[in-house]
Amino acid sequence: MEIAIISGKGGTGKSSISAAFATLQDEIVLADCDVDAANLYLLFNPVCDKEYTFVSGQKAKINQEKCNSCGVCIDYCRFDAILKKDHKVNILETLCDGCLLCSRICPRKAIDIVNEDKSRMYTGYFKNGRMVYGRLASGEENSGRLVNLVREKAKQIAKEAGINNIIIDGPPGIGCPVISTITGVDTVVVVTEPTLSGLHDLKRTLEITIGFKIRTFVIINKFDMNTDMTSGIEAFCNQSGIKVIGKLQFDPLIVEAMVNCQSIIDYAPDSDISKRIRNSYSKLLQFNLIDKI
Numbered sequence: 001m002e003i004a005i006i007s008g009k010g011g012t013g014k015s016s017i018s019a020a021f022a023t024l025q026d027e028i029v030l031a032d033c034d035v036d037a038a039n040l041y042l043l044f045n046p047v048c049d050k051e052y053t054f055v056s057g058q059k060a061k062i063n064q065e066k067c068n069s070c071g072v073c074i075d076y077c078r079f080d081a082i083l084k085k086d087h088k089v090n091i092l093e094t095l096c097d098g099c100l101l102c103s104r105i106c107p108r109k110a111i112d113i114v115n116e117d118k119s120r121m122y123t124g125y126f127k128n129g130r131m132v133y134g135r136l137a138s139g140e141e142n143s144g145r146l147v148n149l150v151r152e153k154a155k156q157i158a159k160e161a162g163i164n165n166i167i168i169d170g171p172p173g174i175g176c177p178v179i180s181t182i183t184g185v186d187t188v189v190v191v192t193e194p195t196l197s198g199l200h201d202l203k204r205t206l207e208i209t210i211g212f213k214i215r216t217f218v219i220i221n222k223f224d225m226n227t228d229m230t231s232g233i234e235a236f237c238n239q240s241g242i243k244v245i246g247k248l249q250f251d252p253l254i255v256e257a258m259v260n261c262q263s264i265i266d267y268a269p270d271s272d273i274s275k276r277i278r279n280s281y282s283k284l285l286q287f288n289l290i291d292k293i
């Protein structure tokens with residue numbers, strides 16, 4: 001079973017909850033699909049067994065030895081990525097779309113197309129099983145494609161190792177990487193906070209998961225920060241037929257656990273917050289089981 005933990009925005013405690021769920025079982029595959037800001041490898045310090053290069057796209061590069069600064073390529077680039085300065089023509093990497101046009105029209109064949117290959121995917125072992133994570137290099141794009149690769153690898157490892165459950169820590173927001181994270185998963189858990197923007201983001205996120213017909217649950221993190229808003233979120237979930245499987249209070253232990261590079265379950269197993277998270281996970285498994293009967 002693939003369980004994706006997502007949130008409408010960053011900073012809701014999604015990764016802490018993913019880490020906690022991952023350490024509730026002895027054998028799990030943990031996939032960190034927050035490829036723009038992967039952080040679970042910092043927490044669990046996995047022993048990596050493989051590193052894969054991810055080619056995220058292509059960029060144009062001028063061979064200055066061949067270029068005579070004629071400027072033809074500047075006129076053709078629709079992205080204004082080519083500039084002439086001090087009689088020298090250069091390509092601004094951040095603006096280049098990799099469309100290849102300049103390399104085709106350059107009369108001196110002075111433009112090479114090079115792969116963007118600084119992003120990586122890693123696989124490895126951590127104390128509760130196996131781990132897969134992607135890291136998109138800064139300035140590189142196509143995070144959705146890297147998310148797909150991480151998920152595919154996680155599924156392959158789970159199949160080969162006979163591991164039943166995959167926990168996915170998804171990216172925040174509702175963009176392309178999130179769609180790649182949740183498409184085809186068995187279950188989504190949306191982590192939200194009791195704020196107006198939290199409710200707004202939750203509604204947008206649920207529109208997608210409901211639209212995709214994915215079994216969805218909600219966890220309200222820091223519910224005690226605004227109990228009226230928490231009630232509002234619960235009422236909204238009830239009306240939408242979405243189960244709230246957990247209300248977690250604000251607890252500094254969560255941050256302490258992260259600072260100590262542990263999940264809250266490992267750091268403070270007997271704390272009330274750990275009990276509540278355990279309870280949420282039990283409900284999640286229970287509801288999944290009931291739905292399958």
Ligand code: SF4
Binds near residue numbers: 067068069106107111
């Ligand atoms: S078209 Fe080719 S030769 Fe002319 S400025 Fe561009 S890279 Fe240089």
Ligand code: SF4
Binds near residue numbers: 079
């Ligand atoms: S590859 Fe396309 S976007 Fe990049 S510099 Fe050449 S024409 Fe411009």
